[in-house]
Amino acid sequence: MTGTAIPTATYLCPQDGTRADVAAAHWCCPVCAGPWDLDIGARPPVRLDALNGRANSLWRYEEALPLAGPAVSLGEGRTPLVPLTGHVSAKLDFLMPTLSFKDRGAVMLAELARRLSPERVVADSSGNAGTAVAAYCARAGLPCTVYVPEGTSPEKTEQITAHGARLEVVPGDREATALAARAAAGAPGTFYASHVFNPFFLHGTKTYVYELWEDLGGTLPDAIAVPVGNGTLLLGAALATAELLAHGLIARRPALIAVQAEAVSPLAAAFRAGQDGLPPGRATATAATLAEGIAIPRPPRARQILAAVRESGGTFLTVTENQIRAAQRDLAARGLYVETTGVACWAAVGDVTDRSVVVPLCGAGLKTGTAP
Template sequence: MPLCVLCASVVIFLMLERTMAQFKLRCSECGGVFSEDPKLLVCPECCKQQVQGGSLRGVLEVEILDGPTQWPDAPLGSPDFLQQVLPLGDPSLLAPLAVGNTPLLDVPRLRRELEMPRLWLKDDSRNPSGSTKDRASLLVAAKAAEYGFETIATASTGNAATALAAVCAASGQRAVVLVPAGAPPAKLTQMLAYGAEVVPIDGSYDDAFELCMDACTKFGWYNRNTALNPFTLEGKKTLALEIARQLAPETPDAIIIPTGDGVILGGIAKGFADLAAWGLIDRVPRLIAVQPQGASGLISALASGAEDVTPVPGAASIADSLVVEAPRNARLALRRIRQSGGGGVTVSDETIIAAIARLARLTGVFAEPAAAASLAGLEAALKAGLVDKDERVVLLVTGTGLKDRDAAARSVTMPSAVRPELSHLAERLGLVR
């Protein structure tokens, strides 16, 4: 090999070594540290305390050992950017989808309505499948390819399944998804259209979660179950990285986060913690969790000072994406909320429904019930004194309203038809003198 070609190859290799994020896995409970292992999903010691149907024990977090000390030049969400901040050896394994780099919106009308001049909206409904869950699925699918798994499976209330289906459609991987039979038809249609093998479960999300764990063990599939797979938390941390970069040089004071299993919240906490450790921000924001009243195990535990949740049998809400009996990432989420100085609120289904239309009218962002819960939660947090009106607050919208049109229809009144005559139009619009 000519010397010049050899030197060029060495330079390229060194560049890859420098940009590839090196990492370990650390148990969020006992602090045990582990090397990467395709079969390692939870701490082998702490998981011995696992209770059937309870929150996960021994949740692992990725610990980046050589994160960037200055912001990467690469565009947010690009493979070059992700390789520097995620445990990703080969960026070519990422599905060719434009996941992430969603806008942080000025919302002048909502600011005036709430008298919050420094309010922002992070619109994650712009992701390819329409939800935040694409972030986790993108990384999980890349790691599955890296490890040599042909099939990825997940349990989901709907959005994680559609996200995995979309990513696998783009990457050519097999997706098996287990979802409650009562999931919104639009979400079921979406995941079927992407080509996933969809198995409706005659039971709850929690039932599907347990079945997915058994199936992955039995059939040798890679398990994407949220919280169980540490790369779900890690993938969702990109939300925090984007918010910090888009708002720089300012740092948000609080983030309003719709919360089900607690993994989006845990991922956001992880992202801000990484940024602080790398010296890219000087403090972390308070995390404010929002749960529906009918599925509020995490908020109840937060209020009582408990370290874990008590499952809520028969949990139910119009915000299907937030409905879990036992939030799987509860222990870590509770700890991260408290460490941030944040808190939590519950909201009724009625306020969630009202927030769908209100958010759309005042911002132009059409949100599904779980995502609109963030606006209802912000107003509850204001009343509870968890946030102040003059603070820098980011409202997180996690999914598009097109995922549950039936629920959105309950937030508006459908007008009756008029005859195609100008006089009837004028009467309808109140233009008749």
């Protein structure tokens, strides 16, 4: 595939099987209005012995990616893996170009948008995804509008506008923000760079696990813990582990440990109740939490998230606000200043001693201005 080619992959609705061409499709399934998955067809495996000399970015795993030959890369990916205890290691994804793991998926969305040549790009976010989309759209030369909820940290909104994006502050919570962006996404000539509905984002976040696999010499830890709001990192991890297993590159899939703030934990409650999804109806107002990046009352991919955790043999854990504060202080004392959402997994699994676990430090502490 050339750097300007439209991808040959197709959108696939996981609920009703509807298929659509990537170049022509609406941002959601026209039948059920749910998010798309992506059928990228049969791909050759990524081989460890083939990686030497490749780009030192997530694009080195080209066999597994739906796009190749990117024009918008900022060198994202290949973040360090460092031990925190004898059993828990951290992947420092806050060292990405825009200081969060969202760059992994945003670069895919911006590269796709560049090839589709829309008149405008819109995105919605609690901050980090919007920042990443704004940066990569700037790199691609695409006009971009980012919708954020009121109360988003000034550090994040300043970063969004610094990249030249138009900022729309929406009264209300994250759910209201998503609805406003989706309304704008219906205008002709608009590309909705949704990190939730567009599966190209998930195929970017899956590189997190490919990097773990490479850095650990072709193995993975016993468990991978991820903070879960809309579940983009968890679902990307599920994609990668399934691909590696299917190609015989790992012997077993690690357990996926999904971490939510106790104040906003709809998925954890559904998991404990044995439910396959969330109850029908609109989300109600939620309690405030320091972990704003995962304060999602009704994630559109709830069923997929719950299924992925169960299939991996994993579980859901929740953390209190006091645990989040303590974990942020603890990491800062270890030399790692991480934003409050990014410390949730360390708060949940930092004392594990019976298996190997990797946690992502997803965003830099400078993004929130909340000192530990």
